[in-house]
Amino acid sequence: MKPIPGLLLLSGLVWGQVSVTTYHNDNARTGQNLAEVVLTPRNVKAGAFGRRFSHSVDGLILGQPLIVPGVNVAGKGVHDVVIVATGHGTIYAFDADDAAGSNSAPLWQTSTIDTASGAAPVTAVQVKCAVILPELGIVGTPVIDAGSQTVYAVSFSQTSGKNFEFSLHAIDLTSGAERAGSSVEIAPPGFVPIEHKQRGALLLSGGMVYVPFGSNCDNKPYHGWLISYDAKTLKQTAVFNATLNGGEGSFWNGGAGPAADAQGNVYQMSANGDFDAASQNYGDTFVKLTAAPGLQVADYFTPFNQSYLDLNDIDVGSAGPVLLPDEVGNAEHPHLLVGAGKEGRIYLLDRDHLGHAQYNLDSLAVQSLPVLGHSLFGSMAYYQGSLYVATEYSPVRAYRIANAAVNSQPSSQSSFTTAALGATPSVSANGTANGLVWILAGPTGELQAYDAANLGHMVYSSSTLSGEAPGSWVEFTVPAIADGKVYVGTQDHLVVYGLLSGAPGQVKAVVNAASFTPGAVSPGSLVSLFGTGLAPAGVGAGATSTPLPVSLADVEVKVNGEPAGLDYVSADQINAVLPSDMPAGDAQVAVTVSGIELAPLSVKVAVAAPGIFSMPSGDAAALNDDDDYALVTPSTPAKSGATVSLFLTGLDAEDASLPVTATVGGLPASIQYAGPAPGYVGLAQVNLILPALMAGRYPVVISVGGEASNTAWLSIAGN
Numbered sequence: 222m223k224p225i226p227g228l229l230l231l232s233g234l235v236w237g238q239v240s241v242t243t244y245h246n247d248n249a250r251t252g253q254n255l256a257e258v259v260l261t262p263r264n265v266k267a268g269a270f271g272r273r274f275s276h277s278v279d280g281l282i283l284g285q286p287l288i289v290p291g292v293n294v295a296g297k298g299v300h301d302v303v304i305v306a307t308g309h310g311t312i313y314a315f316d317a318d319d320a321a322g323s324n325s326a327p328l329w330q331t332s333t334i335d336t337a338s339g340a341a342p343v344t345a346v347q348v349k350c351a352v353i354l355p356e357l358g359i360v361g362t363p364v365i366d367a368g369s370q371t372v373y374a375v376s377f378s379q380t381s382g383k384n385f386e387f388s389l390h391a392i393d394l395t396s397g398a399e400r401a402g403s404s405v406e407i408a409p410p411g412f413v414p415i416e417h418k419q420r421g422a423l424l425l426s427g428g429m430v431y432v433p434f435g436s437n438c439d440n441k442p443y444h445g446w447l448i449s450y451d452a453k454t455l456k457q458t459a460v461f462n463a464t465l466n467g468g469e470g471s472f473w474n475g476g477a478g479p480a481a482d483a484q485g486n487v488y489q490m491s492a493n494g495d496f497d498a499a500s501q502n503y504g505d506t507f508v509k510l511t512a513a514p515g516l517q518v519a520d521y522f523t524p525f526n527q528s529y530l531d532l533n534d535i536d537v538g539s540a541g542p543v544l545l546p547d548e549v550g551n552a553e554h555p556h557l558l559v560g561a562g563k564e565g566r567i568y569l570l571d572r573d574h575l576g577h578a579q580y581n582l583d584s585l586a587v588q589s590l591p592v593l594g595h596s597l598f599g600s601m602a603y604y605q606g607s608l609y610v611a612t613e614y615s616p617v618r619a620y621r622i623a624n625a626a627v628n629s630q631p632s633s634q635s636s637f638t639t640a641a642l643g644a645t646p647s648v649s650a651n652g653t654a655n656g657l658v659w660i661l662a663g664p665t666g667e668l669q670a671y672d673a674a675n676l677g678h679m680v681y682s683s684s685t686l687s688g689e690a691p692g693s694w695v696e697f698t699v700p701a702i703a704d705g706k707v708y709v710g711t712q713d714h715l716v717v718y719g720l721l722s723g724a725p726g727q728v729k730a731v732v733n734a735a736s737f738t739p740g741a742v743s744p745g746s747l748v749s750l751f752g753t754g755l756a757p758a759g760v761g762a763g764a765t766s767t768p769l770p771v772s773l774a775d776v777e778v779k780v781n782g783e784p785a786g787l788d789y790v791s792a793d794q795i796n797a798v799l800p801s802d803m804p805a806g807d808a809q810v811a812v813t814v815s816g817i818e819l820a821p822l823s824v825k826v827a828v829a830a831p832g833i834f835s836m837p838s839g840d841a842a843a844l845n846d847d848d849d850y851a852l853v854t855p856s857t858p859a860k861s862g863a864t865v866s867l868f869l870t871g872l873d874a875e876d877a878s879l880p881v882t883a884t885v886g887g888l889p890a891s892i893q894y895a896g897p898a899p900g901y902v903g904l905a906q907v908n909l910i911l912p913a914l915m916a917g918r919y920p921v922v923i924s925v926g927g928e929a930s931n932t933a934w935l936s937i938a939g940n
Contacts, residue, residue: 241288241701242365244422245600245647248481249544252602252609252699257649258762259705259775259815260657262672264720267685273706273816274320275716276327280309280342282710283353284362284422284476285699288317290770291786292370294328295396299784301772302328302394303701303708304365305715310334310342310358310376312392315715317706318772319816329397333374333390333404334358339381347379348415350438352696362422362478362699364430366452370394373430373452375407375419385414389432389450402455407432409448409460416443421541422478427485428452429513435473435492435538445470445491445503445538447479449513459516467495467502470538475598475645476697477541482556482572485512486519490560492538493531496523498578505530505537507560507568509575522570522586525579530564537562540597544572545622549606554587554625559601565593565612567620569627592629593618599645599697602658604673607632609658613643617660617669617676633676640664642696648673649702659700661709666694668709668718683718691716705757705775705815719775720815726754726792728822731810734796734903735832735870736931743830745801747870747903750778751794754819755812761791767902769798777813786902798903799826829879831871831923831930841921841933843867846908858936861913865935868898872905872925879926881907885935886919888912915939 245252264270282305290301294314303317310333316324334340342358345351353360363374372392379385387407391400407414412434421433429449436443445463450456463470471492472479480488487510494504498521505527509520524530530537537560545557556572569588570576576585583589595612602609607619608627616634620627644660656673657680668691670681683689693712701708707718732739734747742748755776756762762774769786771777778785778797785797795812803826811821834842843853846864853859872881872895881895890909898906907923916939923930 239703240290240367241703242367243287243425244285244362244478245602245699248424248426250477250480250541250600251543252600252646253604253648253650254702255650255652257655257702257705258651258760259720259757260649260702261655262657262678262680264757265657265670265681267681269721269723270681271686271718271721272683272689272691273717273719275714276313276315276320277714278305278307278313279311280307280356280358281353281695281712282307282715283360283695283698284710286701286708286710286715287363287365288701288703288708289365289367289394290704290772291768292394293768297328299768299771299786300328301704301770303715304363304372305710306359306363306374308342308353308356308358308360310378312359312363312372312374312397314394314397317704318777331392331397333376333388334378340378343377343379343385348418348437349440352438357418361419362476364423364425365394366425371400371452373423373425375423375432377414377419387414387419389430389455391455405450405455407448409446409457411462412446416440417446418473420473420476422476424479424481424487425452426481426487427512429458431479431487431513433472433474433479433489435471436469442468443471444468445472445494447472447487447489447510447516449516459513461510461516463491463503463508464494465501467497467500467504469494470502470504473538474541475539475600476699477600477645480542480544482544486510487512487516488542488544488558490538490540490542490562492536493534496527496531507537507542507558507570507575509572520575521577522568522575523578524568524589525581525583535563539563541600543601543603545603549622549625551625557587557625559608561593561597561601561610563596564591565595565597566591567593567627569625587625588627590627590629596643598642599699602646602648604648604650604656605653607673609646609648611639611644611646611660613639613641615639615643617646617658617671619676635671635676635679637662637669637679645697645699647700647702659702659707661694661698661700663694663696666691666709666711668700668707704772720757722817723815725817726752726812726814726819728752728755728810728812728819731822731824733830733832733871735834738832738931741825741827741830742799743827743871744799744803745903746830747788747796747798749794749796750810750812754792754814755795756790756792757815758792763789769902775815779811781808788902827928829871829925829928831869831925831928833921833923833930833933834868835933839934841867841935843935853935855918855936858916858938859911860938861911863911864893864908865911866906866908867921867923869905869907869923869930870903871930881923881925883907883909883921883923885912885921886914888914911935911937
């Protein structure tokens with residue numbers, strides 16, 4: 222069976238559905254979300270954008286929030302889910318779209334520390350390091366495999382036997398339960414847990430979970446470790462020690478994580494430590510590692526002044542690497558990496574030839590630019606030929622990059638100056654349009670947004686109006702931006718920002734999405750809602766995968782309080798799939814736009830309400846199965862006796878008890894198949910054999926459970 226013809230799909234869509242499953246949005250660590258269709262430099266402003274809701278948690282949120290749309294949560298239906306983890310060792314799943322009613326509580330929460338058996342999160346006192354107070358249960362940003370719906374996180378606990386232990390957990394995204402075989406203790410030979418901190422973000426690449434480790438306040442002895450695990454079995458697959466025959470070389474990166482390229486190579490930046498490549502010591506070095514289970518040094522770059530950096534605590538590894546797209550390279554250097562550390566030097570490196578150890582000058586770097594003036598912690602961001610940097614005690618700056626060269630002068634910068642530790646920028650944009658640069662500025666945790674094209678234009682600050690501030694700040698924290706909302710972790714809350722109320726909209730009609738005829742709709746069918754103000758102004762966004770999200774472009778539809786899957790939203794039309802378990806009778810359809818619920822509209826729900834998809838001409842959207850699935854039109858008619866496929870909605874694919882019949886030109890047609898259309902949600906496909914008819918254009922009607930569809934037309938060539 223073939224899918225629906227392309228002409229049925231809405232054209233000109235901007236895809237608005239997005240997941241944030243890893244630190245800084247992707248394994249290249251670019252920090253960009255290019256599918257943000259709601260937030261723009263025009264509508265993100267005080268009074269129009271602000272704090273929407275929050276959820277309380279039991280400890281510091283030290284990692285970036287992660288978002289997955291369309292999750293079927295056990296016992297609670299489909300939700301768009303935001304995941305956060307705390308220093309107390311708890312992972313929370315919250316509804317990502319609101320905190321009203323039952324969504325005020327977590328969808329689930331699970332502790333990764335067996336407190337019932339006497340275990341407890343490790344504390345700052347125990348590790349003799351007061352940087353993170355008071356607990357270090359989960360510190361590094363988890364990572365999510367959206368395909369298997371698994372959350373991976375590392376917790377640090379002291380067991381009832383007084384042993385310190387890091388453990389890797391695989392958590393079911395739909396329920397919060399540990400997967401089979403989870404958790405596993407992280408205990409490679411020579412690894413001493415109390416000497417290490419799991420600060421960097423986890424990486425999922427090529428079916429492997431990579432876990433980086435650094436130190437607690439540089440309390441010796443310690444090493445930089447990168448340990449990989451099979452994502453399915455949690456079996457340890459490889460271990461890399463950055464200073465195997467020396468000391469230090471931490472992988473902490475200001476909370477950033479290792480990056481991975483398309484071939485699975487892993488890139489890391491180490492902090493102060495011994496350097497001697499012959500002795501397998503790689504302090505203050507950019508390291509390229511082969512994918513696990515190899516995890517061997519494939520290449521490296523060590524700055525010419527490594528010993529000076531080490532002696533003066535000027536880590537290269539205070540931030541993480543960003544792998545740049547090929548669009549900014551050239552023929553000589555097509556694959557680039559950029560990074561910076563405490564020295565404030567931008568390193569632009571060729572990923573294919575990093576350069577090894579440098580002497581006197583960084584001569585084999587593509588560029589080595591001491592232009593930042595202050596230390597970078599966390600990460601840069603990349604968008605549309607610009608690097609965005611927020612070093613401490615500095616403006617937020619943009620540096621243009623093209624043809625494998627970074628301009629040494631910023632193209633724009635903010636009038637705002639950061640405090641100690643600076644910030645990690647993130648970018649939201651609608652493809653190449655409406656770019657926004659977001660930061661969380663310490664020490665207050667102020668959320669700021671800048672026009673990406675001109676950082677001199679701060680479009681929003683949470684300090685402008687009272688009640689907007691997220692609250693207590695957590696160092697190195699990074700916001701997550703998705704579906705018109707910005708998610709901020711604090712010391713005790715997850716705070717969510719978005720557009721605020723605008724002009725009220727109105728739902729004027731809910732109809733069958735195929736026939737557009739008024740009347741009843743049916744469970745599991747695709748419906749179209751028409752009205753005004755059904756989405757933020759200027760938005761036209763479609764879902765990109767299944768299950769369909771229940772919030773799209775900051776729009777929700779609920780039927781008798783149950784969320785509907787969203788396929789497309791715009792200001793005047795929404796296409797949604799009704800819940801399949803709706804009972805027949807009256808139902809209330811309510812639309813929520815940017816947190817504001819519009820007046821509901823009452824509709825009739827019937828067991829079946831079929832509608833045939835057709836073209837503007839009235840011809841059925843039918844494929845000729847006997848002619849390589851060609852579209853049936855007056856100029857390409859199907860022969861009598863041929864098998865054709867028609868597409869409709871209003872046939873519940875989960876209810877096979879309803880009889881399906883069809884007539885063409887008033888004559889019965891034999892049904893060969895009636896069921897779900899492959900690859901689509903809310904749509905059905907009926908394959909029928911055309912009756913013997915003379916050449917002509919004939920009406921076709923499909924009935925389900927005795928309920929007749931609209932009339933469409935089929936062109937027949939005769940015998």
